[in-house]
Amino acid sequence: MIRPEYGMFMYPEEASYMWFPARPKFEKKRYFFFGVLCGLSLFNCNVANIPFPLALFKKLLDQTPSLEDLKELSPVLGKSLQTLLDDRSDNFGEEFYIHFNVHWDKDDVDLIPNGSCIIVDQTNKRDYVSKYVDYIFNISIKAVYEEFQRGFYKVCDKEIIEFFYPEELKDVITGNTDYDWETFEKNAHYEQGYDNSHPTIVMFWKALHKLTLEEKKKFLVFLTGTDRIQVKGLKNMKITFCCPENLNEKDPIRAQTCFSALYLPKYSTMERVEEALQLAINNNRGFG
Structure with missing residues (x-):
């Protein structure tokens, strides 16, 4: 729904935030349902990777964009x-x-x-x-924004939402970008024969820390389905390393996104770890 080619939202500049169109191609009820989806995301404490600017959250709180x-x-x-x-x-x-x-x-x-x-x-x-x-921010989008707002507050209690500042509301809904990778490593959980001193685990963290920020964000997409993190940051996210007996050196890394679980074969060399990690982040889709 938010892809530029779909046409439900406009992107004023390449790779920028998205905004409501002045000339919508779709009926207003779609914006109502999109508002419902955003409200459900907040209600269920799920991060929604939606590139809205701060202005949207100001409007939801009856503040005037500048x-x-x-x-x-x-x-x-x-x-x-x-x-x-x-x-x-x-x-x-x-x-x-x-x-x-x-x-x-x-x-x-x-x-x-x-x-x-x-x-x-x-x-x-x-x-x-x-x-x-x-x-x-107001006149050109009045009709579609009002539908979005109506859908959002169909799910969320406005009296509760008004306790937030716009910046806080944005972080709660869309996640933040406080990428503390050292804490992410410290909070990791290990199962099925793994611990933080296992040679494969040591090589994995070394390989991950060598990646660029964009590559690390791709890894988050592979692991969780989004490169955004909850409002408390990576310190509140725990990755679980697993190695079922049926995995071997030739198998790729897999992820179960619902549980932030990484199925990591017991690779024996740094070269194989790096190769498997690159394959994962460049085909960044886990499962379930």
């Missing part, structure tokens, strides 16, 4: 509007020559009546930026 939030959603646009505000030159109009309209989600819209005929200058630029931000 230019800073636009910088997060669309850094290029946000910074260009900030440059406009910071400019104090006398030839402002000649430098920018922009009008009271907005190009967003493949559409041109006047921010005020006859906005395409009104030039932005030093006297009205703050009003222009304010209306621009309001259009993106």
